[in-house]
Amino acid sequence: MRVYLDNSATTAVDREVLDAMMPYFTDTFGNPSSLHGYGREALAVVDQAREKIARLLNAKPTEIYFTSGGSESDNWALRGAAHTYQKQGKHIITTAIEHPAILETCKLLESEGFEVTKLPVGRDGRVSLEDLKNAVRDDTILVSVMFANNEMGAIQPIAEIGAFCREEGILFHTDAVQAAGSIKIDVQEQNIDMLSLSAHKFHGPKGVGLLYIRSGVRAGKLIYGGGQERGFRAGTTNVPAIVGMAKALEISVRDMDNDNEHIKAMRDHFIKRVLAEVPYCKLNGGMEHRLVNNANFSFDYIEGEGILIGLDLSGIAVSSGSACSSGDLEPSHVILACGATMEEAHGSIRFSFGKDNTMEQTDYAVEKLKETVTRLRSFSPLFKEIKGEDTYV
Numbered sequence: 001m002r003v004y005l006d007n008s009a010t011t012a013v014d015r016e017v018l019d020a021m022m023p024y025f026t027d028t029f030g031n032p033s034s035l036h037g038y039g040r041e042a043l044a045v046v047d048q049a050r051e052k053i054a055r056l057l058n059a060k061p062t063e064i065y066f067t068s069g070g071s072e073s074d075n076w077a078l079r080g081a082a083h084t085y086q087k088q089g090k091h092i093i094t095t096a097i098e099h100p101a102i103l104e105t106c107k108l109l110e111s112e113g114f115e116v117t118k119l120p121v122g123r124d125g126r127v128s129l130e131d132l133k134n135a136v137r138d139d140t141i142l143v144s145v146m147f148a149n150n151e152m153g154a155i156q157p158i159a160e161i162g163a164f165c166r167e168e169g170i171l172f173h174t175d176a177v178q179a180a181g182s183i184k185i186d187v188q189e190q191n192i193d194m195l196s197l198s199a200h201k202f203h204g205p206k207g208v209g210l211l212y213i214r215s216g217v218r219a220g221k222l223i224y225g226g227g228q229e230r231g232f233r234a235g236t237t238n239v240p241a242i243v244g245m246a247k248a249l250e251i252s253v254r255d256m257d258n259d260n261e262h263i264k265a266m267r268d269h270f271i272k273r274v275l276a277e278v279p280y281c282k283l284n285g286g287m288e289h290r291l292v293n294n295a296n297f298s299f300d301y302i303e304g305e306g307i308l309i310g311l312d313l314s315g316i317a318v319s320s321g322s323a324c325s326s327g328d329l330e331p332s333h334v335i336l337a338c339g340a341t342m343e344e345a346h347g348s349i350r351f352s353f354g355k356d357n358t359m360e361q362t363d364y365a366v367e368k369l370k371e372t373v374t375r376l377r378s379f380s381p382l383f384k385e386i387k388g389e390d391t392y393v
């Protein structure tokens, strides 16, 4: 059996989405910037996609800017806003658990003289509005808080943060890459000034995303060149990808309740069985404000990578929180921020469910997980030392 439980890393493109995209590779292949019929035809298609997406987010079409994905949108929002508004101040507030696309951009901005405050999170992975209020200074120009976390699924109080920032006159950006398809997004209701999305996280194609920029907000340019995207983001428009993203967002909003119910049933069953049947493990993050597709566990006495490799041998795809950069295995900054120890963070594994998974796969994953954990612990001197040879389960 092959079981894909890494839907927070990427998702399969929906058939319906692929079918919608196909004509724009071959028949209607024009460049929307061209003045002739081929170009005008392509432009009309892109305009339609923009209108559809705007409607789904409760935005205006002129507020939607197409990009290459979540990372580009995050880079653009932070660098653009920071550079545009730096005369009003050089202080930015974000959280300790953001995606690297935000945290690395913040590092760059710090090297340019900006100051960045990273809000802590509780054990449930959520920031507190009190901490945000206390962190605000006279020179705060931008707050960026992710809608939902990619590692342990914590959903942030976005509407409340948005309302607070609006009152204070501070720009509010949210990385909503993990939220799309799972939580209702309404940029008006939630008081969002800028929002990043990426199509491949909700069954659209890779390499396309968007940045919503509320009209009146100036986020400058990230890419210089031609006049595409109202002159703010140069580069020939990726027509099929944009059509695919619009279709994928439409489907995910249309099917959200049904998909969430199906996904949550599998996820809850999985969590219940793992906590009951795998000794010495704990669930990272809380249950109340959590993406329905996410389960993240720390397994004592063993490394996350070992579990990942073991499950992969059984055809099960999961993710370990550690980022393998330059050969070092760094423990997850997100799991650490939620109060885990270094050991717990090293032993953390993310299981992210999707609409194409089944209950049968879920049970198979539990069985294989039990086998893998048991086998790895049988090789662990630490486990034997602490638990004794015979207590091994």
Ligand SMILES: *Cc1c(COP(=O)(O)O)cnc(C)c1O
Binding pocket: 008, 009, 068, 069, 070, 071, 072, 074, 099, 101, 146, 148, 149, 150, 175, 177, 178, 198, 199, 201, 207, 208, 209
């Ligand atoms: C995947 C992801 C990104 C990056 O999106 P890409 O389109 O892959 O660049 C950014 N933020 C979060 C929360 C993500 O999960």
